[in-house]
Amino acid sequence: MDAFSLDNPHHLLASIWFAIIGLFLIFYVILDGFDLGMGILSLAAPNEQYRGAMMSSIGSIWDANETWLVIVGGTLFGAFPLVYGTVLHGLYIPITLMLLGFIMRGVSFEFYALSSRKKLWGIAFGLGSLLAVIAQGFALGGLLNGIKIENGLFTGDVFDWFSPFSLMVVLGVIAGYSVMGANYMILKFTGELQKHAYARSKIFSGWMLFFAGIVTIWTPLQYPSILERWFTLPNFFAFALLPLAALFCFYMLFRALARCEERAPFIWSLLIFMFSFIGLAASLFPYIVPGAITIDQAAAPTNTLVFMLLGIGMLIPVMIAYNIYQYSVFSGKINPDAPSHHD
Amino acid sequence: MDMLQNPEFLSRLQFAFLAMFHILWPPLTVGLAIIILGLEATWLKTKNIFYYHQTRFWIRIFMINFGVGVISGIPMEFSFGTNWGPFSIASGDFFGNILGFETAMAFMLEAGFLGIMLFGWNRVSGRMHLFATSMVVLGSTLSVFWIMVANSWMQTPAGVEYVNGKFIINDYLAAVFNPDLGHAFWHMFIACIELSLVVVAGVSAYYLLKQREIDFFLPAFKLAVLALVIITPLQILIGDSAGGALAHTQPAKLAAIEAHWETNPPGEGAAWAVLAIPDAAKQRNLWEWTIPDALSLIVTHSFTGTVVGLRDFKPEDQPPIWIPFYAFRIMLAAGVFMALMALWTAWLLWRNKTRMSHENISQNKWLLRGWILAIPAAYLAVEMGWMVREIGRQPWIVYGMMRTQHGVSELPLATVQWSLLSFFVFYLAIGIAAFYFMRHVLRQGPAYEAAPKYIKNKNRPMSPMNDGGY
Numbered sequence: 001m002d003a004f005s006l007d008n009p010h011h012l013l014a015s016i017w018f019a020i021i022g023l024f025l026i027f028y029v030i031l032d033g034f035d036l037g038m039g040i041l042s043l044a045a046p047n048e049q050y051r052g053a054m055m056s057s058i059g060s061i062w063d064a065n066e067t068w069l070v071i072v073g074g075t076l077f078g079a080f081p082l083v084y085g086t087v088l089h090g091l092y093i094p095i096t097l098m099l100l101g102f103i104m105r106g107v108s109f110e111f112y113a114l115s116s117r118k119k120l121w122g123i124a125f126g127l128g129s130l131l132a133v134i135a136q137g138f139a140l141g142g143l144l145n146g147i148k149i150e151n152g153l154f155t156g157d158v159f160d161w162f163s164p165f166s167l168m169v170v171l172g173v174i175a176g177y178s179v180m181g182a183n184y185m186i187l188k189f190t191g192e193l194q195k196h197a198y199a200r201s202k203i204f205s206g207w208m209l210f211f212a213g214i215v216t217i218w219t220p221l222q223y224p225s226i227l228e229r230w231f232t233l234p235n236f237f238a239f240a241l242l243p244l245a246a247l248f249c250f251y252m253l254f255r256a257l258a259r260c261e262e263r264a265p266f267i268w269s270l271l272i273f274m275f276s277f278i279g280l281a282a283s284l285f286p287y288i289v290p291g292a293i294t295i296d297q298a299a300a301p302t303n304t305l306v307f308m309l310l311g312i313g314m315l316i317p318v319m320i321a322y323n324i325y326q327y328s329v330f331s332g333k334i335n336p337d338a339p340s341h342h343d
Numbered sequence: 344m345d346m347l348q349n350p351e352f353l354s355r356l357q358f359a360f361l362a363m364f365h366i367l368w369p370p371l372t373v374g375l376a377i378i379i380l381g382l383e384a385t386w387l388k389t390k391n392i393f394y395y396h397q398t399r400f401w402i403r404i405f406m407i408n409f410g411v412g413v414i415s416g417i418p419m420e421f422s423f424g425t426n427w428g429p430f431s432i433a434s435g436d437f438f439g440n441i442l443g444f445e446t447a448m449a450f451m452l453e454a455g456f457l458g459i460m461l462f463g464w465n466r467v468s469g470r471m472h473l474f475a476t477s478m479v480v481l482g483s484t485l486s487v488f489w490i491m492v493a494n495s496w497m498q499t500p501a502g503v504e505y506v507n508g509k510f511i512i513n514d515y516l517a518a519v520f521n522p523d524l525g526h527a528f529w530h531m532f533i534a535c536i537e538l539s540l541v542v543v544a545g546v547s548a549y550y551l552l553k554q555r556e557i558d559f560f561l562p563a564f565k566l567a568v569l570a571l572v573i574i575t576p577l578q579i580l581i582g583d584s585a586g587g588a589l590a591h592t593q594p595a596k597l598a599a600i601e602a603h604w605e606t607n608p609p610g611e612g613a614a615w616a617v618l619a620i621p622d623a624a625k626q627r628n629l630w631e632w633t634i635p636d637a638l639s640l641i642v643t644h645s646f647t648g649t650v651v652g653l654r655d656f657k658p659e660d661q662p663p664i665w666i667p668f669y670a671f672r673i674m675l676a677a678g679v680f681m682a683l684m685a686l687w688t689a690w691l692l693w694r695n696k697t698r699m700s701h702e703n704i705s706q707n708k709w710l711l712r713g714w715i716l717a718i719p720a721a722y723l724a725v726e727m728g729w730m731v732r733e734i735g736r737q738p739w740i741v742y743g744m745m746r747t748q749h750g751v752s753e754l755p756l757a758t759v760q761w762s763l764l765s766f767f768v769f770y771l772a773i774g775i776a777a778f779y780f781m782r783h784v785l786r787q788g789p790a791y792e793a794a795p796k797y798i799k800n801k802n803r804p805m806s807p808m809n810d811g812g813y
Contacts, residue, residue: 070416071451073420074439074447077438084424106413153753326455
């Protein structure tokens with residue numbers, strides 16, 4: 001069976017699902033990326049009123065943002081059960097830490113609004129966000145490190161995800177999410193808080209560029225197959241485009257920050273995430289767990305993939321539409337210096 | 344304790360703990376959303392501000408509850424991958440697919456309109472807001488449906504073959520509409536409505552008892568009780584029907600629930616043990632208090648109907664007995680208590696209908712205390728029901744096909760101990776905090792917000808929280 005042949009319906013469906021889950025994951029990374037990033041930045045918020053403004057600016061959307069990850073989980077479970085049952089098993093500790101981080105920040109949103117001890121819940125929100133981001137970095141780093149699988153079961157160690165490489169990924173993810181968070185704040189706020197966000201964005205953009213560079217060079221070095229794919233002609237020209245496009249976006253990001261533009265920084269950082277993500281997906285494909293499982297091996301049988309496509313595929317534009325609607329309802333600038341009406 | 348040194352048992356304990364904590368929240372979300380939708384629609388139709396204030400008050404309770412429900416649900420989804428990897432791999436083609444449906448059809452729908460429902464009062468029109476609320480209702484109801492599809496399939500797996508450690512789907516619709524789905528969905532969905540009505544009645548009773556906000560809570564109390572007069576007996580009937588179905592679909596579970604060891608011979612009825620001291624090692628009850636023929640009557644609706652006993656199953660195929668037996672009785676008692684409260688109150692209301700006023704209902708302190716007590720009873724019934732259902736399914740993860748021990752991820756003992764302890768500490772803290780903030784909201788009482796004016800310009804420099812009115 002030729003895994004690359006497109007007249008193989010199972011391979012075609014598996015590829016479609018790889019793309020759909022990739023799409024959901026990129027929605028998640030961008031949308032929850034900025035609210036997790038703002039959570040990290042809230043740890044160093046200039047004052048309690050600003051922290052309150054930062055938290056309430058995402059009060060109406062964080063749940064929908066996080067739900068994209070729930071969808072990634074559900075669709076991955078159905079379309080690639082082998083990946084779900086081995087990768088999550090292998091990443092037990094980072095996944096658990098991520099969930100604990102989500103729990104902490106999720107409840108803090110509500111309790112912050114109700115409580116008179118704002119600082120306590122504000123810090124819990126920030127720490128929970130940071131914990132979730134660190135855990136996601138280790139999960140991604142651990143996945144790129146490779147998940148040891150034999151006979152369709154995880155056979156590695158529970159600490160396999162921990163390595164110098166994954167530490168670099170963690171730092172890159174922290175910096176990247178913080179940039180997204182800061183750029184969202186630039187978009188959303190006015191006055192002092194917006195100035196504060198410009199300063200933060202400049203610092204973290206530098207760090208993001210640094211760590212993204214390290215990870216981009218280090219990843220192919222870990223896998224001869226990826227290295228080979230990148231550096232054979234004519235593939236090289238296609239693959240070289242992605243880092244070049246990302247570098248261009250970094251240049252535009254720094255320029256937009258220097259010019260104090262309001263929307264452009266968010267869009268450029270969003271594009272950086274997209275290009276990095278597409279680069280990663282293109283390097284991995286047709287593997288879904290690098291070096292271990294291809295999408296064809298992991299994919300559920302054709303009938304499941306079709307059934308899921310009928311049930312979920314048609315909903316994708318609907319889900320996107322009502323998410324955009326909800327964002328549009330809560331669009332508009334927030335003045336963080338306006339008196340708060342929390343009781 | 345030997346069992347706490349066993350990673351498989353700890354994974355089970357962890358999932359049980361996650362599930363037992365999680366199920367405290369969604370029933371109120373599901374049921375209260377429906378009640379809120381009704382109140383909001385009535386407000387838009389009548390323009391009576393009373394209904395708007397009611398809507399806003401219950402939304403505040405809803406909000407605390409919803410958030411904890413969401414964040415405690417996510418760990419359950421991921422647990423299938425982390426702790427139950429082999430089960431996920433074996434069953435993902437169906438089970439994972441269904442969870443995927445749930446996330447895309449239900450969770451996202453809820454989340455996509457929740458922000459508008461909670462914070463959008465001054466940003467969208469009245470009709471649009473009502474639409475958002477109804478999408479939250481639809482989303483949460485669909486999530487009950489899909490999760491009960493997944494769960495009922497584990498109870499009565501249909502439409503699949505178990506070949507070489509993997510479930511192969513032959514018939515999708517048979518798997519979705521498996522034999523247990525009808526009972527499972529309706530019993531859970533009605534439980535959500537019953538629990539929510541009991542919360543409305545109990546919270547209202549609390550205010551009536553304190554002589555606070557009587558004009559606000561007396562109508563809510565009466566309405567909730569009248570609905571419960573229909574809902575509580577209905578739930579008992581559905582439960583009875585579900586029990587009867589178990590005799591065909593999961594006879595070992597039924598026998599464990601009733602501590603029924605020996606199949607009754609033809610022509611003789613099986614006795615129902617009201618209370619018993621079951622002993623799995625001796626395969627009998629050490630002591631029991633029984634009602635002759637009653638078990639046959641309950642299960643088969645005939646005095647001599649055959650009810651299969653536990654001894655017809657090999658010991659390794661028998662579920663644990665103590666928890667299903669007693670959890671079932673507690674659930675039943677709680678259900679009957681709520682039904683009796685509803686009937687008693689309805690009778691008082693009917694008897695006093697001509698002079699029905701807050702004096703004579705507020706003076707009946709025991710009635711009001713009874714309703715406050717009904718709140719924990721409702722939660723207890725839900726918890727006990729799930730324990731009966733899931734522990735009674737053992738030793739199978741997919742009933743009769745795949746054993747629980749074959750579905751668990753191999754993990755080091757210390758890792759599972761750590762995660763279990765972490766979840767325990769986090770959930771304990773959240774549970775206490777949520778309780779505290781619920782009490783805070785109850786102490787504040789209704790806020791009597793000004794009705795929205797439907798300002799078209801949504802780009803006002805305000806934060807979304809400010810529109811929330813608190």
